[in-house]
Amino acid sequence: MESIRFPCLAVFAASCVTENRGRRDRAIISSLTHNHCIKRMKILVTGAAGFIGMHVSERLLARGDEVIGLDNLNDYYDPSLKESRLERLRPSERFRFVRQDVADSFAMARLFAEEKFDRVVHLAAQAGVRYSLKNPHAYVDSNLVGFVNILEGCRHNCAEHLVYASSSSVYGGNTKMPFSEHDSVDHPVSLYAATKKANELMAHTYSHLYGLPATGLRFFTVYGPWGRPDMALFLFVRAILEGRPIDVFNHGKMRRDFTYIDDIAEGVIRVLDRKAEPDAAFDPLRPDPGRSHAPYRVFNIGNHDPVDLMDFIEAIEEALGRKALKNFLPIQDGDVPATYADVSELDTWTGFKPATNVRDGVGRFVAWYRAYYGA
Ligand SMILES: NC(=O)c1ccc[n+]([C@@H]2O[C@H](COP(=O)([O-])OP(=O)(O)OC[C@H]3O[C@@H](n4cnc5c(N)ncnc54)[C@H](O)[C@@H]3O)[C@@H](O)[C@H]2O)c1
Numbered sequence: 001m002e003s004i005r006f007p008c009l010a011v012f013a014a015s016c017v018t019e020n021r022g023r024r025d026r027a028i029i030s031s032l033t034h035n036h037c038i039k040r041m042k043i044l045v046t047g048a049a050g051f052i053g054m055h056v057s058e059r060l061l062a063r064g065d066e067v068i069g070l071d072n073l074n075d076y077y078d079p080s081l082k083e084s085r086l087e088r089l090r091p092s093e094r095f096r097f098v099r100q101d102v103a104d105s106f107a108m109a110r111l112f113a114e115e116k117f118d119r120v121v122h123l124a125a126q127a128g129v130r131y132s133l134k135n136p137h138a139y140v141d142s143n144l145v146g147f148v149n150i151l152e153g154c155r156h157n158c159a160e161h162l163v164y165a166s167s168s169s170v171y172g173g174n175t176k177m178p179f180s181e182h183d184s185v186d187h188p189v190s191l192y193a194a195t196k197k198a199n200e201l202m203a204h205t206y207s208h209l210y211g212l213p214a215t216g217l218r219f220f221t222v223y224g225p226w227g228r229p230d231m232a233l234f235l236f237v238r239a240i241l242e243g244r245p246i247d248v249f250n251h252g253k254m255r256r257d258f259t260y261i262d263d264i265a266e267g268v269i270r271v272l273d274r275k276a277e278p279d280a281a282f283d284p285l286r287p288d289p290g291r292s293h294a295p296y297r298v299f300n301i302g303n304h305d306p307v308d309l310m311d312f313i314e315a316i317e318e319a320l321g322r323k324a325l326k327n328f329l330p331i332q333d334g335d336v337p338a339t340y341a342d343v344s345e346l347d348t349w350t351g352f353k354p355a356t357n358v359r360d361g362v363g364r365f366v367a368w369y370r371a372y373y374g375a
Contacts, residue, residue: 016158042066043272044117046102046150047124049073049082051228052165052219054089055265056121061092063269068115071124072101076131076138077229084372085226102146112153119272122150122164125195128230129169129334132192143195151206159212161275163268166200166216166298168257168339169193178342181218181290181298190334200298207294213275214295217268220302220341224261224361225368232309233365236316236324241375245325246313252328254309255338257302260361263354267301270350290345302341303354315359319366 043060047053048069057067069089073079089095100107102124126132126142147164154162171179172188188194196218203214223233239246279291290298317323331337343353369375 040064040066041118042068042115044068044070044111044115044120044122046070046120046122047165048089048097049086050123050127051085051226052222052261052264052268053121053123054085054226055224055261056123056268057089057095059265059269061089061094064094066094067092068096068098068117070098070100070102070111073099076126076128081226081229101142102149103141105145105149105152108146108149108153109156112157112159116157117153117159119161120150120154120159120163121268121272122147122162125165127192127228129190129192130332131230132190132195133334136191139191139195143192144198147199147202151202151212154212154214155206155210161272162203162212162214163272164199164203164214164216165196166218167193167196168218168220168300168302168341169336170197170200170218171339172336177338178304178340179218179300180342181300181345182288184289189336192334204292204294204296207276207292207296211295213277214297215271215276216298217271218298218300218302218341219264220257220259220300220339222259222261222264224365227261227365232312233316233362234369236313237320237366237369240316240320240322240324243325245327248309248313248326248328249335250309250329250331250337252308252310252313252326253337254331255306255340256309256312257304257306257339257341258312258358258361259301259303259341259354260356260364263303263356264301267299267346267350267352267354270352271299271346274350297349299346299349300341300343301346301354302339302343303356303358304341304343305357306338306340307358312358312362315362316366318359319363 043065045057048057049071057069060067073082126138132139170185200216206212207214227234236246276295276297278295282291282293347353
């Protein structure tokens with residue numbers, strides 16, 4: 001019925017049938033070869049040398065999928081950490097690394113045409129709210145130009161499903177808690193957030209025009225081992241161990257829905273395994289921002305348990321066995337005082353919601369940090 005109302009869906013479906021039949025055969029053959037029942041897929045993971053990308057790739061490899069990990073290894077933060085993450089993936093014979101920029105349209109078109117990925121997990125992006133005030137062009141190149149290249153690659157090569165990273169920052173100035181996918185997100189307060197919201201809009205267009213199943217995940221403050229050096233947990237642990245004061249913004253009056261990395265990786269894969277579908281109940285007279293007539297979905301993925309920044313710092317102090325020197329400062333431009341995810345949609349769709357408590361997660365991060373840096 002949807003393809004009658006939206007003829008392009010029928011065109012996409014017809015042109016991709018043969019293509020996808022070939023992929024199914026590949027998956028079945030590979031299952032027989034390996035004498036087990038896992039449907040092995042060929043998956044492009046962009047940002048594979050990044051924090052979330054490495055964890056997602058590890059899980060996909062562990063369950064038998066083939067992963068082509070793409071990253072440009074830029075120096076937004078220490079590239080040696082990205083190299084170390086890749087070292088964890090390289091031993092798998094089902095992993096290949098491609099050093100490439102997602103904003104390079106020609107190279108991306110060639111890669112998609114050569115590899116014919118079954119599914120795509122797009123995590124490469126210029127991350128960070130504050131840096132978007134300093135270097136806006138990095139966000140335009142990686143997050144907008146790069147995203148179009150991913151969409152075009154999926155469109156022309158019949159990818160079965162695109163899962164991409166959005167962000168809790170799309171909720172911008174919203175104060176209604178918890179943040180829900182059914183709320184409007186038209187008031188971003190940083191260029192970073194605007195690029196993530198733009199990604200959702202661009203994905204919707206391709207879902208509508210070409211029937212590309214696309215699912216956006218709004219990540220809420222992800223933390224854990226192999227984490228990002230520009231984020232609070234990393235900065236705090238490093239400063240405390242070096243005896244330097246930590247910067248506590250908004251005088252500590254912040255709440256964050258800190259979400260543990262293993263929960264994020266599990267959520268990404270659960271969503272990847274269930275293709276976005278058109279919502280039969282979608283009403284264009286009263287359009288729900290989180291749904292569509294097209295195979296398009298967005299989900300929050302957060303711990304749905306916001307923690308006060310001062311309690312978070314206390315958990316770090318306990319894990320380190322040291323007190324922090326605190327430098328209280330006003331809120332930074334582009335930042336929001338609180339985040340809190342409603343995850344009921346994710347739970348209904350996948351039967352999964354994050355649940356790791358902050359004390360456990362911080363403890364695991366500190367153990368990793370000490371081992372990795374010998375601190
Ligand atoms: N970590 C969080 O709390 C969080 C929250 C919300 C959204 N996100 C989003 O999740 C995704 C992954 O985040 P992360 O925390 O793993 O960040 P990360 O910076 O560790 O990983 C991103 C990776 O993408 C690569 N990259 C950046 N620009 C690229 C380009 N133009 N071409 C190729 N590779 C490029 C980087 O080198 C990096 O390794 C990003 O899209 C980010 O915006 C993360």
